[in-house]
Amino acid sequence: xYYCIDTHIEAHTEMFKINPNAALPxxxxxxDQVRRQTASGQLQPGDPLPSVRNLAAEHTxxxxxxxxAYSQLEGExxxxxxxxxxxxxxxxxxxxxxxDRLKELEASTQQLALAARQLDLxxxxxxxxxxxxxxxxxx
Amino acid sequence: xYYCIDTHIEAHTEMFKINPNAALPxxxxxxDQVRRQTASGQLQPGDPLPSVRNLAAEHTxxxxxxxxAYSQLEGExxxxxxxxxxxxxxxxxxxxxxxDRLKELEASTQQLALAARQLDLxxxxxxxxxxxxxxxxxx
Amino acid sequence: xYYCIDTHIEAHTEMFKINPNAALPxxxxxxDQVRRQTASGQLQPGDPLPSVRNLAAEHTxxxxxxxxAYSQLEGExxxxxxxxxxxxxxxxxxxxxxxDRLKELEASTQQLALAARQLDLxxxxxxxxxxxxxxxxxx
Amino acid sequence: xYYCIDTHIEAHTEMFKINPNAALPxxxxxxDQVRRQTASGQLQPGDPLPSVRNLAAEHTxxxxxxxxAYSQLEGExxxxxxxxxxxxxxxxxxxxxxxDRLKELEASTQQLALAARQLDLxxxxxxxxxxxxxxxxxx
DNA sequence: GTGGTCTAGACCACG
DNA sequence: GTGGTCTAGACCACA
Numbered sequence: 001x002y003y004c005i006d007t008h009i010e011a012h013t014e015m016f017k018i019n020p021n022a023a024l025p026x027x028x029x030x031x032d033q034v035r036r037q038t039a040s041g042q043l044q045p046g047d048p049l050p051s052v053r054n055l056a057a058e059h060t061x062x063x064x065x066x067x068x069a070y071s072q073l074e075g076e077x078x079x080x081x082x083x084x085x086x087x088x089x090x091x092x093x094x095x096x097x098x099x100d101r102l103k104e105l106e107a108s109t110q111q112l113a114l115a116a117r118q119l120d121l122x123x124x125x126x127x128x129x130x131x132x133x134x135x136x137x138x139x
Numbered sequence: 140x141y142y143c144i145d146t147h148i149e150a151h152t153e154m155f156k157i158n159p160n161a162a163l164p165x166x167x168x169x170x171d172q173v174r175r176q177t178a179s180g181q182l183q184p185g186d187p188l189p190s191v192r193n194l195a196a197e198h199t200x201x202x203x204x205x206x207x208a209y210s211q212l213e214g215e216x217x218x219x220x221x222x223x224x225x226x227x228x229x230x231x232x233x234x235x236x237x238x239d240r241l242k243e244l245e246a247s248t249q250q251l252a253l254a255a256r257q258l259d260l261x262x263x264x265x266x267x268x269x270x271x272x273x274x275x276x277x278x
Numbered sequence: 279x280y281y282c283i284d285t286h287i288e289a290h291t292e293m294f295k296i297n298p299n300a301a302l303p304x305x306x307x308x309x310d311q312v313r314r315q316t317a318s319g320q321l322q323p324g325d326p327l328p329s330v331r332n333l334a335a336e337h338t339x340x341x342x343x344x345x346x347a348y349s350q351l352e353g354e355x356x357x358x359x360x361x362x363x364x365x366x367x368x369x370x371x372x373x374x375x376x377x378d379r380l381k382e383l384e385a386s387t388q389q390l391a392l393a394a395r396q397l398d399l400x401x402x403x404x405x406x407x408x409x410x411x412x413x414x415x416x417x
Numbered sequence: 418x419y420y421c422i423d424t425h426i427e428a429h430t431e432m433f434k435i436n437p438n439a440a441l442p443x444x445x446x447x448x449d450q451v452r453r454q455t456a457s458g459q460l461q462p463g464d465p466l467p468s469v470r471n472l473a474a475e476h477t478x479x480x481x482x483x484x485x486a487y488s489q490l491e492g493e494x495x496x497x498x499x500x501x502x503x504x505x506x507x508x509x510x511x512x513x514x515x516x517d518r519l520k521e522l523e524a525s526t527q528q529l530a531l532a533a534r535q536l537d538l539x540x541x542x543x544x545x546x547x548x549x550x551x552x553x554x555x556x
Numbered sequence: 557g558t559g560g561t562c563t564a565g566a567c568c569a570c571g
Numbered sequence: 572g573t574g575g576t577c578t579a580g581a582c583c584a585c586a
Binding site for chain 2: 017023024025032033036037039040041042098101102104105106108109111112113114115116118120121122123125126129130131132133135136137
Binding site for chain 6: 190191192202203206209210220221222223224225226
């Protein structure tokens, strides 16, 4: 037996990427991201979520917006409210297998393919663009 | 007596893909698509656009929604109104070079890459998904 | 005991003059008036505009009509939307010099001169009429 | 007795000024102008109007637009259709006294004054602009 | 409270 | 036939 001393310093790469100018509403961006990170296991049962207040400050967003996202996720059973602690990932949350996770990408790939076709860009052009983008976000 | 063989083939693959449930407003989807098809030369100066009523009927959308899109494009100078006839691509509309067209894709690729990372999918997974999607829309 | 003398004077002379029967569409009348008041400095960067609902109620006009005007002005960069707060004159809005402002009058003066000629009224007649009208609106 | 050889060459200063891009519909521009010229005596009972076809060609306007204007004026009793000859000013048409003609200007002067106030231009500015415009149209 | 989007349906201007 | 304007009313996103 030993003590696991957590020397982990919260480098705090932000948990969520928020783009207030995107077409997608902010609250929806949050919902989507929690769903995905839970499906992939990056967020696991019991993991705490940032407090509404912190998240609001961090992204200079209205707290109500975040509250709304959390409430919706709670309604879906994906988050649980722990009195005095805040929101954590629910025990009932489940990992998704790869096929299901790929299915989650579909809306994005369809949209991308449509745009590419209309811009008269071919598969290779798009693959290059996507590859670059993936590498750029390779943390 | 003779056989009247109708060789008329309904070429009319719909000009626009509309998703009424998407986060992006319908009128904006149309605006985007006209912009892209014009940038790539798939729509050229003088080309007529579907009439407001037809497009509305085809997608069971309200005419005002279409009208709003057309008006915005007219305001941008991309469309011209021919009184009593309809809308056509403006003469002043310009082709965009490949670099600019790739830049137009950026929002879509960023969104895709973010989703993929959160779903714990790697570059190869995404490239495969995108390639399949592109091939599926390969007319 | 004291007298509470309400010195609050309803300054609220309506910001816009709307004529629902005019040839010019209502939304265009609003656009024009905001443009002019901004060009002359009567509306300055940061100044708030009446809320869509208030303006609609005040003139018994449909909100969408107002919204259409505001959206167009936002598209032109003359207005900025402050989410949840309302519309304000954009910081980038600029004063116009006198020559430019006189140019803005041209359409109106041309129309007036044409009407006067056809009514066989001479310059002096028109100048008198205009002077009277200006004095009548002299606040 | 002598022969009156008509050496008059149709200098043809156009009878109507048409602006297809104006806010005022074309047919309304025609109606207004006939009304005014009749009120002032510039058009008198029996005077012929340009044929629909000629007027249409001259201004590259659709004949139906002109036809509509003429029909409306005929409905008002201001024009009469003379079989085989075309439209002429009706006998019942009446001159208007100066006061009434000045009243006809009111809409235009009001609009001008409103624009001027909002552009922060004073009476003198407007009078100058109007005077110039009147002199410019002084045929 | 703010503005935005959409609908169904009416009427207008123009060809 | 074309597009444009307007209405009344519903629902959404955000503060």
